[in-house]
Amino acid sequence: MDKFLSILRYYRNYWPTTALNALAMGTFEILDLFVPYAIGQLLNVLSKQPLDQPLESFISWMSRVLERPNTATFSLWVILGLVCVISVGRAPIQPWIGAWFNWDTALRARRDQARRSLEKILTLPLEFYDENNPGRIAARVAKGLANYTWTYPEIVGQFIPKLFRVLGIFAVIACLDRPIALVVLISFTIILSYSLSRLKGLSLQEEKIDKYMENTESRTSEIITNIKTVKAFATETRELKRQHQRLNREFKVVDYRIHLGYVKLGTWQRTVVQSCTFGVLALTLWATVEGNISLGHFVTILTLSSMAYAEVEPICNLAEMFVRRYGAMARFQEFIALPAGTDAGQITGNPPNYHFTGQVHFHQLTFGYVPHKPVLQNIELLIQPRQTVALVGRSGSGKSTLVKLLFRYFEPDGGAILIDGQDLRHLDITGYRRRLAIVHQEVDIFNGTLMENLLYGNPDATVEQVHGACRIAQAHDFIENMPLGYFTTVGERGVRLSGGQRQRIGIARALIMDPDVLVFDEATSSLDYESERAIQIAMRSLFGTRTLIIIAHRLSTVREADQIVVLDQGHISEIGNHHQLLTQGGLYQRLHSLQQTGDIVTDLRE
Numbered sequence: 001m002d003k004f005l006s007i008l009r010y011y012r013n014y015w016p017t018t019a020l021n022a023l024a025m026g027t028f029e030i031l032d033l034f035v036p037y038a039i040g041q042l043l044n045v046l047s048k049q050p051l052d053q054p055l056e057s058f059i060s061w062m063s064r065v066l067e068r069p070n071t072a073t074f075s076l077w078v079i080l081g082l083v084c085v086i087s088v089g090r091a092p093i094q095p096w097i098g099a100w101f102n103w104d105t106a107l108r109a110r111r112d113q114a115r116r117s118l119e120k121i122l123t124l125p126l127e128f129y130d131e132n133n134p135g136r137i138a139a140r141v142a143k144g145l146a147n148y149t150w151t152y153p154e155i156v157g158q159f160i161p162k163l164f165r166v167l168g169i170f171a172v173i174a175c176l177d178r179p180i181a182l183v184v185l186i187s188f189t190i191i192l193s194y195s196l197s198r199l200k201g202l203s204l205q206e207e208k209i210d211k212y213m214e215n216t217e218s219r220t221s222e223i224i225t226n227i228k229t230v231k232a233f234a235t236e237t238r239e240l241k242r243q244h245q246r247l248n249r250e251f252k253v254v255d256y257r258i259h260l261g262y263v264k265l266g267t268w269q270r271t272v273v274q275s276c277t278f279g280v281l282a283l284t285l286w287a288t289v290e291g292n293i294s295l296g297h298f299v300t301i302l303t304l305s306s307m308a309y310a311e312v313e314p315i316c317n318l319a320e321m322f323v324r325r326y327g328a329m330a331r332f333q334e335f336i337a338l339p340a341g342t343d344a345g346q347i348t349g350n351p352p353n354y355h356f357t358g359q360v361h362f363h364q365l366t367f368g369y370v371p372h373k374p375v376l377q378n379i380e381l382l383i384q385p386r387q388t389v390a391l392v393g394r395s396g397s398g399k400s401t402l403v404k405l406l407f408r409y410f411e412p413d414g415g416a417i418l419i420d421g422q423d424l425r426h427l428d429i430t431g432y433r434r435r436l437a438i439v440h441q442e443v444d445i446f447n448g449t450l451m452e453n454l455l456y457g458n459p460d461a462t463v464e465q466v467h468g469a470c471r472i473a474q475a476h477d478f479i480e481n482m483p484l485g486y487f488t489t490v491g492e493r494g495v496r497l498s499g500g501q502r503q504r505i506g507i508a509r510a511l512i513m514d515p516d517v518l519v520f521d522e523a524t525s526s527l528d529y530e531s532e533r534a535i536q537i538a539m540r541s542l543f544g545t546r547t548l549i550i551i552a553h554r555l556s557t558v559r560e561a562d563q564i565v566v567l568d569q570g571h572i573s574e575i576g577n578h579h580q581l582l583t584q585g586g587l588y589q590r591l592h593s594l595q596q597t598g599d600i601v602t603d604l605r606e
C-alpha cells in the first residue's frame with residue numbers, strides 16, 4: 001500500500017486539477033447514458049406507453065413555457081432536442097476538458113519529475129555511482145517517467161470516467177428495475193474483484209521482469225561504454241551468449257507467466273461477461289413479458305447492461321496497463337526516495353564567495369569506506385599557502401582517498417580537515433568546492449566547443465583569462481591549430497582530442513577557475529614522454545602561485561615539490577623534499593631507484 005501511495009505522490013502538485021478533470025470526464029460519461037434512456041422513452045411515446053415521471057414533468061413545463069400543446073409529437077421533439085443538446089452540444093467542449101487537461105497535466109508532471117530526478121542524480125553520494133552504472137540509472141529514470149506519463153491519461157481520462165459510467169448505469173437500471181440492477185451489480189463486482197486479484201499477482205511478475213530488464217540494459221550499456229575492451233579481448237561471443245541467456249530468461253517470464261496469465265484472465269472474463277449479458281437478457285425479457293416493465297424500459301435496460309458489460313474489458317485492460325507500468329513507476333519512486341549524500345552540493349541559491357590563502361591542515365585524519373577498515377589513519381599534514389606538496393606511495397596507499405576527503409566527497413571518521421583554520425564541515429560545500437580545482441588522470445570532456453569546455457567551471461571568465469590559462473597549460477598552440485580554434489567542436493566524450501591534449505584542456509579549465517588549491521591526480525600517468533614534459537612544464541609554472549597538491553606515480557613529476565609526502569598503507573611514512581628523502585633511504589628512495597633502474601624490487605618495505 002505504501003508503494004502504491006508513493007506512486008500517487010508523483011502527481012501531488014496536481015490534485016485539484018486532477019479531481020476536477022476526473023469529475024468532468026465522469027459527468028460526460030454519465031451524460032452519455034441519456035441517449036439509450038431517451039431511445040427507450042421515444043419507444044414509449046411511439047408505442048403509446050407512459051413516460052417516466054421526471055421527463056413527463058419536464059415536457060409539461062416546456063409546453064407551458066413555449067405555449068404549445070403537450071402532444072405526442074411535442075414530446076418527441078423535446079426528447080430529440082435534449083439528445084441533440086447532450087450529444088452534439090458537448091462534443092466541442094469534451095476534448096478541451098478531457099484530452100487537453102489529461103495530457104497537459106501528464107506533461108507538466110513529467111517536466112517537474114524529470115527535474116527532480118536530475119536533482120537526485122546531482123545530489124546522490126558518489127558510492128551510489130560506484131555501485132550503479134549510468135545505463136542502469138538512465139534506464140530507470142527514463143522508464144519511470146515514460147510510464148508515469150502514459151498512465152495519467154489512462155487512469156484519469158479513461159479508467160475513472162469508466163467507473164463513473166458503470167456506477168451511473170447501475171443507478172439508472174436500479175430506477176427502472178431493482179432486481180435486475182442487483183444482478184448486474186453482483187456479477188460486475190465478482191468479475192472486477194477476481195480480475196483485480198489476478199492482476200495483483202501478475203504485478204509481482206511485472207516487477208520481477210523490470211529488474212531483469214534493468215540488469216540486461218545495464219550490461220548492454222557497459223558493453224557500449226567498454227566496447228574497445230570487448231573487441232580487444234575478443235569477447236563478443238561471450239558477451240552475446242551472456243546477454244542471450246538474460247534475454248531468454250526475460251522471455252520465459254514474459255511469455256509463459258505474464259502473457260499467459262493475461263490471456264487466461266481474458267478468457268475467463270469474456271466467458272463470464274457473455275454469460276451475464278445473456279442472463280440479463282433473459283431476466284429483462286421475462287420482466288417485460290410479465291408486464292413489470294414497459295417496452296421502452298426493456299430496450300433501455302438491455303442497452304445499458306450491454307454498455308456496462310462492454311466496459312469490463314476496457315476497465316480490465318486499463319488496470320492491466322497500470323499493473324504493467326507499476327513496477328517501473330515503483331522503481332522510479334524508490335530512486336527519488338534515495339537519500340542525498342553528505343557530499344551533495346547546493347543545487348539552488350547562491351553559495352557564499354569564499355577566498356582562502358590555501359593553507360590546508362589534515363589533522364589526525366582517519367577514514368575508511370567501510371566500518372573498522374581504515375584506509376587512512378591519523379594523517380597529520382600541514383600544507384602552507386602556495387606550497388607544492390606531492391603525495392606518493394604505492395597503489396592503494398590512500399592518496400586519492402585523501403583528495404576525495406579534501407573535496408568533501410566523504411566525511412572523515414576521525415580528525416578533521418582545516419582550510420585556513422576552518423573545519424570543512426562548517427563551510428558551504430558548493431562555495432568551498434568553487435575554490436578548489438582538480439585535474440584527473442581521465443579528463444572529462446563534454447560535447448560542445450573547446451571554449452564551452454574551458455569555461456565549464458567559470459562561465460564568466462574573459463577571453464583573455466581563457467587564453468592566459470591555455471598558454472600556461474601549454475594548450476593555446478594546439479587549440480589555435482584546430483580548424484575553428486577555440487570554437488572547434490569536440491565530439492561526445494572528447495574523442496577527437498588526444499590524451500595529452502585532454503590533460504592540457506583539463507589543466508586550463510582548472511586554472512580558469514583561479515582556484516586557491518589545485519590538485520593534480522595522476523595527471524601525467526597515462527601520457528607519452530612528450531606530453532608528460534609539456535604537462536610538467538605547465539605544472540612547474542604554477543609552483544608558488546597557489547597551493548598545489550600533486551599525486552604522482554612518476555617521481556620525475558614531483559622532485560621539485562616543496563614537500564613530498566610518502567603514504568604507506570594509510571599512514572604517512574616519510575615526509576621531506578626530494579633530496580632529504582633520498583638520503584633517508586626509505587620507501588621513497590627505493591621507489592626512486594626502482595624508477596631510475598627499472599629493477600624489480602621484491603619487497604619495497606625491506
Ligand SMILES: Nc1ncnc2c1ncn2[C@@H]1O[C@H](COP(=O)(O)OP(=O)(O)OP(=O)(O)O)[C@@H](O)[C@H]1O
Binds near residue numbers: 370395400
Ligand atoms: N569507493 C571505494 N569503496 C571502497 N574502497 C575503496 C573505494 N575507493 C578506494 N577504496 C580502497 O581504498 C584504498 C585506497 O585507495 P586509493 O584510491 O585512495 O589509493 P591510491 O593510493 O590513490 O591508489 P592508486 O595510486 O592506485 O590510485 C584501496 O585499498 C582501495 O581499494
